[in-house]
Amino acid sequence: MTELYDAPVAARDDNAPVIDAQDIRIWYGSERGPVKAVDGVSFSLRKGEILGLVGESGCGKSTIGRGLLGLLPPGAEMDGALRFKGEDLLALPKKEMFAKRGAELGMIFQEPLTRLNPLMRISEHFEETLRTHEKSIGKEEIQRRALEVLRLMGIPPTRYRSYPHEFSGGMRQRLMIALALVLRPAFVVADEPTTALDVLVEAQIIRILHSLRSEFETSLLLITHNLGIIAEACDRVAVMYAGEIVEIGDAREVFSDPQHPYTRELLRSTISLSTTGLNFIPGAPPDLVNPPTGCHFHPRCPDAMNICATRHPVQHAMPNGTRVQCWAADLAHGRAPDLTEDDTAPLVREEISVADEA
Amino acid sequence: MLNRLLAPFRNTTGLARWILVTGIVITIAFVVMAVFAPWLAPLDFNQQKVDGVKLPKLAAPSDDYWFGTSDQFYDVFSRVIWGARTALVVVTLSVLFSVLIGVPLGLISGFVGGWTDRMLVFVMDALYAFPTLLLAIVFSFLLRDALGGGVTAAALSLTVIYIPQYFRVVRNTTVSARESTYVEAARAIGAKNSSIMGRYLFGNVIQSVPVIGTLNAADAIGTLAALGFLGFGIQPNEASEWGYDLNRALDDASSGIWWTALFPGLAIVFLITGLTLVGEGLNETVNPSLRKRRIRKVEMPPNEPTTALVEGRTR
Amino acid sequence: MQTKRDVTATGESLVDIRDLEVHFELRGGMLKRLLGMDTGTVKAVDGVNISLKRGEVLGLVGESGSGKTTLGRAMLGLARSTKGSITYHERGGEGQTRERVVSQLKGADLRSLRTDLQMVFQDPNAALNPSMTIEAAVGHPLKIHGIAKGEDLRPRVAAALERVGLAPAEQFMSKYPADLSGGQKQRAVIARAIILDPEVLVADEPVSMLDMSVRAKILQLMVDLKKDLGLTYVYITHDLASAKFFCDRIAIMYLGRVVEIGPTEEIFADPKHPYTKALLKAIPEPDPNKMVPRDLPRGEIPDAAKPPLGCSFHPRCPEAVAECGxxxxxxxxxxxxxxxxxxxxxxxxxxxxxxxxxxxxxxxxxxxxxxxxxxxxxxxxxxxxxxxxxxxxxxxxxxxxxxxxxxxxxxxHQGFDPELRPSGGVEVACVLHPKPVTVEPFRPE
Structure with a gap:
């Protein structure tokens, strides 16, 4: 299998996607029926690209991150097509997937302290990580590679033999990133990497993540609920709602001209320095066991039409290059020619209670 | 409310549930024996005569005497049934007493902290360090003068052994719960310490008490029998007690008389097993770190690629 | 939708904090404690002077470890001050006020203070007793202070719940916290805080644990409550953006001290302390044209048990000079x-x-x-x-x-620890402010 991505075509073609996910579904079993945490999600990442995955808690963004790395809990089912450098990861046996994880697919978690062994020195963490994937590696080589990646994270070599508790929160997150990158994976998932950190440290970490592409040529899937982080660090952004990507495209385009009402409302409800009035999206994200019919967002959508409640919209490319799954956007850009007048009439809904919220 | 109580039970996986159910069935069997002893047992526990005629001595099991008779002219079957009542009454009382003393002490010790806490922990650790049987013997000696050799005295001497366990568990959970935000919030609304302990901490720190209670009950059955066996337990004229019967049966066993020892012995083994299974089963259901949620299988309908949904598809 | 509410601050002092210090004894390792060795103190709050004006929203802004939460807790007497005083001017009859020194109150006196000063906590998931129904939790303050009991309790709880948007109240009263969403829990926590009709609400990061789309709703609720109930807020946050929207006055805190304090407009129009400037620059804004800032302060907030000499911020400060310590x-x-x-x-x-x-x-x-x-x-x-x-x-x-x-x-070079001094419309603790007259030519105001 390895020859596949060592093949000259795949290796030299910088435009070939590193990771290509098509129609990914991840469902969990529950008492009430399957929870459709991720339901038909497609995206791809090129070499050195940073894709931001944004959405409210419970929209399935963390599940995708874990699913891509084969880290789903028991009881979760995943299907679809997931190609890493052309190789189908979902078809791989568990053991080969384990070998890939760390070496070629990395993960950065939210809580760095819980992922570091308090009884192991930093040097030992690196030894363990490197030896798991490269059995015959020597101690000097380990130190050379570890110090090199630590340097890039701004951790001085004097701290190489320290224990995790001797580091501050931001330093620990840098350590986690260093550990994830020491094997130089081609693809890294960072799940809320700065949520536990203070603003100034957060900005430092974002800067480091931003520099990954030039230092490591790593493709990064950055999962966060913070739109500001996406805007500053990402090339492209995917907005998730109720297990689906409702809008995906160039970060600049999505933020300056959001096509999906959910993206627009999410941006409007974010409190920023330029906020002069408070806006919010009424209602709460839906139950993923029984999501609403038609477009999942229609019960909360200010632009909802009759069709939205009955027919599920399809992802279409918009003139600005983004892909959007919304009837209203389709209508505005002539992507839905067969809609009747009744279809496009505004949807009449029940009032949503103030406290019905996440 | 019932739903909340049953939720962990419904979420357990096969083995834990099987353990719990088996334990409950065995325990209930003994409870039935204890409650309905006067109707189930053909004779009274200290009855040696039927219609003025003495029972045969050491008769082998037969249609008349299912488990045979003992050297004291007792019917072994009746003694076993009545013994269940004694065992359960003593154990229930002792668990009740130790919970009533151990839980409040643990709560106060953990919440107040400081000097009080150190003293109580010291005393409890000292009690805990004693061999349990020795402690029980000492207390049954001390209580015999005041309370006689009856059920209450036996229950109280067992109580002393088990107080430290409730104390420790409740104290340790209280110490960590004391720092939680909801306790700080209770302070912020002006709650008194007594009200914080009673309304905020109590309900959250007693969650493991049922588990310890059941496991202690199982242990107490053994300790009670040991006391009886050694002659420090309930006096034979007060109630029927399996440990005492085993002691009496000691000499019989060497002369090939097996029934006087076997049946009380089996009763002890079964009841301890039953209670232990309930305790372990409860532990697995109540304790979140041990609980394995039941994994439900997901059936996915065949994937319809989004491209198949492209426009023109009829409603 | 509501824009920035009209400021109703009267200028009259409601809570005066004078030279407040809250120091915690550090518990060292087992051996050190046994040997009775000095294990050091954490200076969580280290000399703070603030007066809270009636009707204003005062923001306490800083990173974790800045002492903002401890300061908020000290105002309610939940953290013991080791030095200085906190004085609450209780409103009595006929426009009279009664001075109550929070930092000296104990027992029943301290508890009775809670009818006037209340708190909202950061983590709504932890602030409610998991084994208490919402009705019991929200009604408990009334019971504690003997304001209502039995039959009277239920309608008052229902009113408080509906006031915070948990309507219809019947739907929520018998529920347990675990049955509510994060935003609903925070509403219940706010209901519990306002049911006593307090004067001051200390809100410790009330929205930071919530989802983006819920934050605005809870903040809106707080704006409405302030207007309807005449509340005075202390809003503790690490988020300058929400502070800018919500606060009348902002105190920027760093390592137990206030480094800059002033009206919100002044602070944002012309931030003076380098720390304030850095915080402002670091906020991730959902603006595609803003890039990751380059000149951010290095490192992290230092250990409060061993603060830097001179100005606490100097090791990270991009503008530091010779005198900074x-x-x-x-x-x-x-x-x-x-x-x-x-x-x-x-x-x-x-x-x-x-x-x-x-x-x-x-x-x-x-x-x-x-x-x-x-x-x-x-x-x-x-x-x-x-x-x-x-x-x-x-x-x-x-x-x-x-x-x-x-x-x-x-x-x-010999450094010094700058004190809070007036500069422009604000007060700043920085050696660079106010600008020395010798450096800049004199300009009449």
Whole structure:
């Protein structure tokens, strides 16, 4: 299998996607029926690209991150097509997937302290990580590679033999990133990497993540609920709602001209320095066991039409290059020619209670 | 409310549930024996005569005497049934007493902290360090003068052994719960310490008490029998007690008389097993770190690629 | 939708905080405690002066470890002050006020204060007793203070729940916290806080644990409550954006001190303290044209048990000058930073030359590096580092580097700890403010 991505075509073609996910579904079993945490999600990442995955808690963004790395809990089912450098990861046996994880697919978690062994020195963490994937590696080589990646994270070599508790929160997150990158994976998932950190440290970490592409040529899937982080660090952004990507495209385009009402409302409800009035999206994200019919967002959508409640919209490319799954956007850009007048009439809904919220 | 109580039970996986159910069935069997002893047992526990005629001595099991008779002219079957009542009454009382003393002490010790806490922990650790049987013997000696050799005295001497366990568990959970935000919030609304302990901490720190209670009950059955066996337990004229019967049966066993020892012995083994299974089963259901949620299988309908949904598809 | 509400601050002092210190004794390791050794103190709040005006929203802004939460807790008497005072001017009858010194109250007196001062907590998932229904939780304050009981309780709880948007109240009363969403829990926590009709609400990061789309709703609720109930808020947050929207006045806190305080407009129009400027720059804004800022302060908030000499912010400050209090630990950071830019071989060589850095860990104004034999090479190394980045603020604080018999001696400039001083419309604790008259030509106001 390895020859596949060592093949000259795949290796030299910088435009070939590193990771290509098509129609990914991840469902969990529950008492009430399957929870459709991720339901038909497609995206791809090129070499050195940073894709931001944004959405409210419970929209399935963390599940995708874990699913891509084969880290789903028991009881979760995943299907679809997931190609890493052309190789189908979902078809791989568990053991080969384990070998890939760390070496070629990395993960950065939210809580760095819980992922570091308090009884192991930093040097030992690196030894363990490197030896798991490269059995015959020597101690000097380990130190050379570890110090090199630590340097890039701004951790001085004097701290190489320290224990995790001797580091501050931001330093620990840098350590986690260093550990994830020491094997130089081609693809890294960072799940809320700065949520536990203070603003100034957060900005430092974002800067480091931003520099990954030039230092490591790593493709990064950055999962966060913070739109500001996406805007500053990402090339492209995917907005998730109720297990689906409702809008995906160039970060600049999505933020300056959001096509999906959910993206627009999410941006409007974010409190920023330029906020002069408070806006919010009424209602709460839906139950993923029984999501609403038609477009999942229609019960909360200010632009909802009759069709939205009955027919599920399809992802279409918009003139600005983004892909959007919304009837209203389709209508505005002539992507839905067969809609009747009744279809496009505004949807009449029940009032949503103030406290019905996440 | 019932739903909340049953939720962990419904979420357990096969083995834990099987353990719990088996334990409950065995325990209930003994409870039935204890409650309905006067109707189930053909004779009274200290009855040696039927219609003025003495029972045969050491008769082998037969249609008349299912488990045979003992050297004291007792019917072994009746003694076993009545013994269940004694065992359960003593154990229930002792668990009740130790919970009533151990839980409040643990709560106060953990919440107040400081000097009080150190003293109580010291005393409890000292009690805990004693061999349990020795402690029980000492207390049954001390209580015999005041309370006689009856059920209450036996229950109280067992109580002393088990107080430290409730104390420790409740104290340790209280110490960590004391720092939680909801306790700080209770302070912020002006709650008194007594009200914080009673309304905020109590309900959250007693969650493991049922588990310890059941496991202690199982242990107490053994300790009670040991006391009886050694002659420090309930006096034979007060109630029927399996440990005492085993002691009496000691000499019989060497002369090939097996029934006087076997049946009380089996009763002890079964009841301890039953209670232990309930305790372990409860532990697995109540304790979140041990609980394995039941994994439900997901059936996915065949994937319809989004491209198949492209426009023109009829409603 | 509501825009910024009209300010109803009256200028009348409601809570006065004077020279407040909240120090915690550090519990060292087992051995140290047994030996009775001094284990140090954490100066969570270290000399704070603020007056809270009736009707205003005061923001306490800072990173974790800045002491903002401890200050908020001290205002309710939940954290004991070790020095200074907090005085609450209780409104009595006929416009009279009664002074109550929170920091001296105990027992029943302290508890009765809670009818006037209330708190909302950061984590709604932890602030409610998991084994208490919403009705019991929200009604408990009334019971505690003997304001209502039995039959009277239920309608008052229902009213409070509906006031915070949990309507219809019947739907929520019998529920347990676990059955509610995060936003609903926070509403219940707010209902519990307002049911006593308090004057002051200390809100400790009330929205930071909530989802983006819920934050605005809870903030809107707080705006409405303020207007309807005439509340005075202390809004504790690390998020300058929400503080800008919500607060009338902002106090920026760093390591237990207020470093800048003033009206919100002034602070945002012309931030003076370098820390305030850095915080402003670091906020991730959902604006595609804003890039990751380059000149961010290095490092993280220092250990409050061993604060830096001079100005606490100087080790991270991009604008620091000679007087900021440079010392040995800053030199350690400088050397370590230099080594993150070196190849392993030259790092090892230089490290051997300088020797152990542990001797720089105790704050000193004069330090010796290397050994007598190598003093020339150590000096050379320091000069090289200086040449790499001559604008590094630390060098301005170095008075003299001299070769002695024991190695290279580095002597730092005498620094001082700046106090909060008026500058422009605000008060700043920074050696650069107010700008010395000698540096700038005199300009009449």
């Amino acid at each position: 440079w010392e040995s630990r800053d030199l350690r950071v400088l050397l370590e930073e230099h080594w993150t830019r070196q190849e392993t071989t030259s790092y090892e060589e230089e490290q051997a030359l300088v020797g152990s850095l542990d001797r720089l860990d105790d704050p000193q104004k004069t330090v010796t590096l290397g050994s007598g034999a190598d003093s020339a090479r150590v000096r050379g190394l320091l000069d090289r580092i200086r040449q790499e980045n001559p604008s590094e603020p630390l060098w301005s604080g170095v008075d003299e580097i001299s070769e002695t018999g024991d190695g290279v001696e580095v002597r730092f």
